[in-house]
Amino acid sequence: MPGPRALRELRLVNGSTGDPALFVDDPGRDNALLFDCGENAALADDRLADLEAVFLTHHHIDHFIGFDRILRANIDRDKALHVHGPEGTIRKVYQRIKSYEFPFFPFQKIVLEVVEIAPDRLRRARLECARRFPRPRPIESPRSGPVVYRSDGLCVEAALADHTVPCLSYALVEGPAESPDARIAYVTDTAWSESSRPGLLELARGARRLYCDAFYADAQRAQAEKYRHMTATQAAEFAREAGVEELVLIHFASRYRGAYQALVDEARVIFPNTVAEIPAIPSKNPARDAKHR
Ligand SMILES: [Zn+2]
Numbered sequence: 001m002p003g004p005r006a007l008r009e010l011r012l013v014n015g016s017t018g019d020p021a022l023f024v025d026d027p028g029r030d031n032a033l034l035f036d037c038g039e040n041a042a043l044a045d046d047r048l049a050d051l052e053a054v055f056l057t058h059h060h061i062d063h064f065i066g067f068d069r070i071l072r073a074n075i076d077r078d079k080a081l082h083v084h085g086p087e088g089t090i091r092k093v094y095q096r097i098k099s100y101e102f103p104f105f106p107f108q109k110i111v112l113e114v115v116e117i118a119p120d121r122l123r124r125a126r127l128e129c130a131r132r133f134p135r136p137r138p139i140e141s142p143r144s145g146p147v148v149y150r151s152d153g154l155c156v157e158a159a160l161a162d163h164t165v166p167c168l169s170y171a172l173v174e175g176p177a178e179s180p181d182a183r184i185a186y187v188t189d190t191a192w193s194e195s196s197r198p199g200l201l202e203l204a205r206g207a208r209r210l211y212c213d214a215f216y217a218d219a220q221r222a223q224a225e226k227y228r229h230m231t232a233t234q235a236a237e238f239a240r241e242a243g244v245e246e247l248v249l250i251h252f253a254s255r256y257r258g259a260y261q262a263l264v265d266e267a268r269v270i271f272p273n274t275v276a277e278i279p280a281i282p283s284k285n286p287a288r289d290a291k292h293r
């Protein structure tokens, strides 16, 4: 018998500067989780085929474009893949699927269990490949409490974000419900506003790690408000107030390319245990650089 699930791998698929995608796995088992479906070319098909559940924050292209590769990597699997997202998710996932043709192969057995999370209710729909994906018939139920998904040894909570479109933030909680061992919060594409703050604080309270939107520097706070994102300073204030252990900044705007470290430094003034994954800037002309090294 395998022991309890341990989430040993937490991987920002594209670092802090590329499309948002957080891959969470206990390697060797078919139960990986993915928060956001940004570009995921850095994940091999066999890793995507390990997925048990996907959690979309919203449907902007940088959070949803990777969905097709996930479907393709899992289409021959005889399993259910759970897909969660905000209002509109059932229709949008269905439309994405229906943009392809599905010749009937009996081995294409994937079932998508899609759950749409609204403030006060859940809508569920089953999208079945073996039936060539007929139009879904969602079933509604009232929503009570923050938990939206439970699986062997963990649960996932959702809170409403405050973005330009319906948007959610998530927390992964490991361990038994009575005494959870660890909480990992994933918060992106939200303003740090009166409406979002209470739910986000509850979601991230005492987290071992908070992945948080830092799209802008605080000098661009007006843009952050306009486009409903957070600044690095706001992410740090959030981390401090929620009492998290570590803050990982994500989703840096490309306008800061070459100066991403300034966003980390800005947050560290308020919350010292702040990190980010910043790639070295690839050269525009590697051949020339090699000559002049
Ligand atoms: Zn985004």
Ligand SMILES: [Zn+2]
Pocket (backbone or CB within 6 Å): 058, 060, 163, 189
């Ligand atoms: Zn967005």
